[in-house]
Amino acid sequence: MVPPLSLYIHFPWCVRKCPYCDFNSHVLSGDVDVVAYLDALIDDFSHQYSPLGQRPIETIFIGGGTPSLLPGPAIRRLLQAIREMAPLAGNAEISLEANPGAAEADHFADYRDSGVNRLSIGAQSFNDKSLHALGRIHSREETLRAFLAAREAGFNNINLDLMFGLPRQPKDAALFDLRMALELGPEHLSWYQLSLEPNTPFSRTPPALPDEDSLYAIQEGGLEYLAAGGMERYEISAFSRPGMQCRHNLNYWRFGDYLGIGAGSHGKVTDANGQALRYWKAHHPRRYMASPTAAAGRRQLDAPDLVIEFMMNALRLKQGFDLALFEARTGLATTHISETLRTASERGLLELVSNQIRATELGFRFLNDLIGLFDHG
Numbered sequence: 001m002v003p004p005l006s007l008y009i010h011f012p013w014c015v016r017k018c019p020y021c022d023f024n025s026h027v028l029s030g031d032v033d034v035v036a037y038l039d040a041l042i043d044d045f046s047h048q049y050s051p052l053g054q055r056p057i058e059t060i061f062i063g064g065g066t067p068s069l070l071p072g073p074a075i076r077r078l079l080q081a082i083r084e085m086a087p088l089a090g091n092a093e094i095s096l097e098a099n100p101g102a103a104e105a106d107h108f109a110d111y112r113d114s115g116v117n118r119l120s121i122g123a124q125s126f127n128d129k130s131l132h133a134l135g136r137i138h139s140r141e142e143t144l145r146a147f148l149a150a151r152e153a154g155f156n157n158i159n160l161d162l163m164f165g166l167p168r169q170p171k172d173a174a175l176f177d178l179r180m181a182l183e184l185g186p187e188h189l190s191w192y193q194l195s196l197e198p199n200t201p202f203s204r205t206p207p208a209l210p211d212e213d214s215l216y217a218i219q220e221g222g223l224e225y226l227a228a229g230g231m232e233r234y235e236i237s238a239f240s241r242p243g244m245q246c247r248h249n250l251n252y253w254r255f256g257d258y259l260g261i262g263a264g265s266h267g268k269v270t271d272a273n274g275q276a277l278r279y280w281k282a283h284h285p286r287r288y289m290a291s292p293t294a295a296a297g298r299r300q301l302d303a304p305d306l307v308i309e310f311m312m313n314a315l316r317l318k319q320g321f322d323l324a325l326f327e328a329r330t331g332l333a334t335t336h337i338s339e340t341l342r343t344a345s346e347r348g349l350l351e352l353v354s355n356q357i358r359a360t361e362l363g364f365r366f367l368n369d370l371i372g373l374f375d376h377g
Contacts, residue, residue, distance in 0.1 A: 002270050003256040003329055005052070006059040006248055007082070009041060010262030011067035012285050015101075018135040019201035020194060024264030024283050025065040034074050037285070040292035042081045044261040044281075047293035049086050052269070057086050058256075059093040059248035062116075068098035072110020079115045093118055093247045095159075100138040100146035108146075108153035118246075119150050120159040120190075125166060126180040133167045133207065134194075140180075147184050157244060159188035164222060165215050166194055167207035174218045175225055182229040187244040191222065192237035236316045236367060253313045254321070255329040263288035268301075274331040276301040304376050306330040307337060311374040315367065320358025340373050349373075 013032055014025045060082070062075070079094070095118040096111055098104055108119070123143045125131050131139065138146075150158055160181050164174040181189060193215065196203045210218065223233065231239035235253060238246065251258065260267035264283040270276045279298040282288040301309065310330050314321040323334050330336075341357065344350040349363035349370045363370045 001328065002055065002272065003254075004058045004251055005055045006061070006251045006256060006258040007045070007057050008248075008258055008260045008262075008265055008267070009060065009062045009067075009078070010260070010265040011037075011062065011064040011070060012263040012288075013069060014064065014066045015069070015099075016135065016137055020134060020197065022197035022200050023065070026285060028069075032069075034070065036289060038074055038078055040289045041078060041261050044292040045082060045259070046085055048259050048261065048267070048269075054087060056089050057082070057092060058089045059251060060088075060095070061248040062094075062096040064097055066099050066104075067096055068101075068104040068107060068111075070107075072107050072114060075107075075111055075116065076114035083115075093157075095120055095246070095248055097122065098146065098150075100143040105142075105146045105149040108150050108155070112154045117155070118157040118159070119155045120161065120188075121146055121150065122161045123181065124161060124163050126177050127173060130166045130169060130173070134163075144184070147186075156187070158186045159190060159246065160184070160186045161190045163192060163194045164218050165210050167209060169210060169218075171214065171218045171221055175221055178222055178225050178229075182226075182231070187241050188246060189226065189231055189239045190237055191226070191239060193219070234318050236318075236364065250317075253317050254325065255310045255313050261292075276306065276330075303330075303332060303336060306332060308371070308375045311337075311371050315359055315363075315371055318358070318364075320356055323355045323357065326357075337374065344370060344373050 010024065012024055012026050013028050015028055017025060017027050075096070094116050096116045097120045098108070099122050111119070121143065124134055124136055126140045126143065128139055147158065147160070162177055162181055164177070178191070194209065196206055226233065226239050230241060232242065233239050234245050235249070238249065240246070257269050258267055259269065260281065262281065263285045264281060266278070266280045268276060268278045277298060277300055279295040282291070282294070282296045307330065310326060314325070326332070326337070327334060341350060341352070344363070345352065348360055349366065351358060351360050359367065359370055
């Protein structure tokens with residue numbers, strides 16, 4: 001049985017590149033040829049989807065870059081073209097990432113009318129000094145206005161992105177960000193630590209970040225604060241109200257299938273024989289638009305690939321995974337991982353409850369070490 005299928009759509013342009021960002025994004029220089037890019041996306045989707053035999057699409061995520069730079073009619077045209085080519089699940093989750101600039105907030109009602117039913121707003125912080133240090137182009141007030149505009153546009157499923165461990169950030173400032181977010185009442189929060197990614201300005205000239213003890217205190221205090229505020233931690237950096245988990249990301253973390261369209265997008269598709277293929281598209285928008293149906297690279301996943309990639313995703317989940325899910329999504333017997341499971345359990349990093357495998361609190365804290373035990377490639 002093939003896994004559920006999602007669709008990721010990448011819009012690769014931003015007004016300005018943030019110094020911590022390692023995503024495939026490019027600074028706008030002049031006007032984007034929206035029509036040409038949409039044509040490329042639609043051609044790309046048609047080419048990828050046509051061999052799949054009308055598999056329903058469970059979720060769509062429009063990310064970037066800054067896809068909220070796209071006007072409402074562009075999103076409407078894109079989603080309508082997808083609907084004409086593929087069946088969408090009746091309750092399909094359709095998410096769009098938005099930056100809190102006031103001009104972009106004007107598009108929210110159009111996005112909602114086009115079928116977008118989940119908005120992810122990149123707040124990052126409610127402290128203007130922190131936002132400036134992060135290279136963000138919005139202010140705290142613009143975030144507040146954007147959130148209210150999203151509610152007025154009819155969105156009842158909103159995520160806020162927040163980071164902690166910001167330059168010179170004390171614990172009380174990190175908790176203030178969480179308090180401001182909870183007062184708005186979003187259905188979902190993504191709360192994750194700022195990291196210095198290779199080949200970014202922050203990695204070349206690192207800012208003064210909190211030390212490990214301070215980061216641990218921020219995280220422990222924040223987890224208590226979020227739990228008290230009714231936000232359930234279901235993944236290492238994802239929190240939601242009951243029943244409001246991000247279904248698109250859950251499909252990633254449960255090792256489902258997904259198509260990727262757009263410059264620099266990635267996809268993973270399992271065929272009828274259970275063979276999983278991973279592929280990726282050209283990073284630069286011009287190269288992508290010149291040949292949108294071509295893959296820049298592809299790789300068939302072998303047994304070691306399947307094990308490590310499954311674990312990199314499933315062990316991020318607070319509830320972990322069922323052994324039957326491992327077998328169904330990888331096509332491998334549990335004997336491929338039984339010895340490593342035993343080792344991790346003996347080290348106090350994993351626990352087995354019935355057939356459910358999940359990280360212990362210690363394993364969750366040292367997740368990279370836990371996942372590394374399964375890397376036999």
